[in-house]
Amino acid sequence: MKILRLAFKNLLRYKRRTLFTGLLIVVGVVAVIVFVGLSDAFKRAITGQITDSMLSHLQVHRKGYTASIDNLPLDRMLPAKAYGRLAAILDGDPAVEAFSGRIRFGAMLSNYAQTTNVRLIAVDPSKEQAAAPLLASRIKDRTRTDAILAPGEVALPEVLAKGMGLKPGDTVVLVANNKDGSVNGMTFIVAGMVESLMGPGGRDGYLHIDDAMALLRMDEPEISEVAVRVKNFRDVDAVAAKLQETLAPMKNQAGQPMFEVHTWKQLSPFFNVVRMIDLMTLGVQTILIAVVLISVLNVMMMSVYERVREIGTLAAMGTRPGRIMGLFVAEGFSLGLVSALGGSVAGIAVLWILNLSGVEVAFGGGNQVFALAPAVSPGQVASAALIVVGISVLASLQPAAKAARLAPVDALRHV
Amino acid sequence: MTSDYGPLSARAFPMNIVTFDNVSKIYRMGQVEVAALRDVSFAIPKGGFTALIGPSGSGKTTALNLIGCLDSPTRGEVTVAGQAVKGLGRRSGADFRGQHIGFVFQDFNLLPVLTVYENVEYPLLMIRDQPNRQRRLAVERVLEAVGMADQARKYPAQLSGGQKQRVAVARALVGTPELVLADEPTANLDSQTAFMVISLMKQMRDAFGTTFVFSTHDPRIMEQAELTFRMVDGRLADDDSAHSQEAAT
Ligand SMILES: Nc1ncnc2c1ncn2[C@@H]1O[C@H](COP(=O)(O)OP(=O)(O)OP(=O)(O)O)[C@@H](O)[C@H]1O
Ligand SMILES: [Mg+2]
Secondary structure, X not given: OHHXXXXXXXXXXXXXXXXXXXXXXXXXHHHHHHHHHHHHHHHHHHHHHHHHHHHOOEEEEEOOOHHHHHHOOOOOOEOHHHHHHHHHHHHHOOOEEEEEEEEEEEEEEEOOOOEEEEEEEEEOHHHHHHHOOOHHHHEEOOOOOOOOOOOOEXXXXXXXXXXXXXXXXXXXXXEEEOXXXXXXXXXXXXXXXXXXXXXXXXXXXXXXXXXXXXXXXXOOOOEOEEEEEEOOHHHHHHXXXXXXXXXXXXXXXXXXXXXXXXXXXXXXXXHHHHHHHHHHHHHHHHHHHHHHHHHHHHXXXXXXXXXXXXXXXXXXXXXXXXHHHXXXXXHHHHHHHXXXXXXXXXXXXXXXXXHHHOEEEEEOOOOEEEEEOOOOOHHHHHHHHHHHHHHHHHHHHHXXXXXXXXXXXXXXXXX | OOOOHHHHHHHHOOOEEEEEEEEEEEEEEOXXXXXXXXXXXXXXXXXXEEEEEOOOOOOHHHHHHHHOOOOOOOEEEEEEOOEEHHHOOHHHHHHHHHHHEXXXXXXXXXXXXXXXXXXXXXXXXXXOOOOHHHHHHHHHHHHHHOOOHHHOOOOHHHOOHHHHHHHHHHHHHOOOOOEEEEEOOOOOOOHHHHHHXXXXXXXXHHHHOOEEEEEEOOHHHHOOXXXXXXXXXXXXXXXXXXXXXXXXX
8 A cells, every 4th residue: 555655656756757658548448448339339230130130049950951041942941840849849948039930942023024033031920020020120111010021922122122113012923933843923912122131141032931831832831941039149159059959869861960050150241240340359459458568668667767766775775675666566557557447437438428429330231220339348348447457567567676676786876 | 862871881882883804895897896995894883973084986985885785795794783794685685774774875865756754754664664653753753853843744855955864864763773874975065054964963873872874075074973984995094094083082
């Protein structure tokens, strides 16, 4: 305590230098906090959007489906019996909030004048809504408010509908091959436009699962993918691992595993963006460390150099080398602590102002705008502050040791 | 605090607090060797007021550094308060100085960030680790004794040179060491102030019974010493190597 008090007094001795160094560190801490706050908000917004409006948190397919997902193969479906067993397991898992079985297939879309290919996801609207609650918000110009769509209706990808001049209420024909190769066609009413999202499945249309079964001439439902929403997003890896384990013993006739489980991280290319953001956070923290290290080292070296005679005096009077070292380490520590506290307060204040003024980020070709809510957890602020204090102490060790090693005779002769 | 009890008893029972036994100190600077002290032997009595005098470069500071356990002799034996200086390590040396020796410097060497009170308190707080109440009593006593009690809250920068050196004397005495060393304590003071400071030191010797050893160039200051060692070129001058005021009276 008394050492810290003396350290503070010595810091205040060179007010301008201390202030300047302190401010430098404060700016560094603010930069880290604001960056972490913004990037976390961005990550949350994007992952939330991708999982809640399309992928859901994890997906179960028949083994081998995801490898050829681009072809939307109809011969790698989960038969009704397998889906039934999976559904029972999911129903019994308390960590699972909801799940939705989907049939994914490709079809020809015609408005009687033009024809094009379209990728479709057939869902049970209420189950899908539970597994991907933001899907409704992605479907614009919806004709009904109670559900995303009803049997006999299709929600078309926005870009595709625009290109063909289709509006909600228009009638279209969907023609599809079933897995035996026979062709079937049905008419549908356009019930809304699906906004594009980046990543696989981001430009797919939606229809009712019963219509898909009729179109594909299925007697009983065969499911391409099961989208699973977990209760706590943070547990997604654990839930997936546990599910994988439960499903592993279930084999097909050939003795191969029946199912495969993937989390959103494996399914969406956006996870790489998340990883990149994390890497950048690490980079910003490294810069902070460098700033603190260099500036504190510099200040402490100057401090020792300027006070050689004073150190000689203290040592001559009988101050132990360890205590002299402690005095200088305490000086670096105090400088770091005060700057870290100042930086934390200033950083939180900046985030608060950003929140008030609102931050928006356009993503995915500018047709989607996210309002970010930048925020940092106390743990993130504490870790930035701890880095600063720790590095400050580290940076003052060498100058302090130098001070403690000075021979009093030489130090006293120093001019 | 009778003014003659301490020194008289010291003279009545002559015990030496410092002894030099054939002490040499050689500084090496690359190839060149400088003999700052050559085979010096002398003893300083407990409770005395002793001066080291001699021209510049004669070895006064070197001798005081050895007495102060800040340096160790190249050859010979230095004992201070019964302790051989040679065997002391960095930490044990610091502890020994903190317990037994007070220092007064030519440039005062007060800590600029501390008040007069805090400067005097420093040895008790940071070296002796004494509790608060004990410190306050001791600090107030020495500040009173050097006549600086009313300036306790000022900072060194607000004091005159003479006042600073009084504070330095108080700081040297606060832990009641047996020995106070002062290397040219008056060299940065005008002659009148110098005389006042040396008188104060003598008064303190009388009051606390502390042995004082100082070095000086100033004849008026030398006169105040009870025992004087004249140094020339690293040796004690033969002629009047030890002249005692008492011997004259
Ligand atoms: N650290 C050192 N390295 C080399 N030579 C030294 C060192 N300290 C002292 N000397 C030399 O030793 C000799 C004695 O020096 P010292 O400082 O003891 O003299 P002094 O009597 O105190 O002189 P002054 O009156 O100028 O203070 C001088 O020749 C000096 O140059
Ligand atoms: Mg000298």
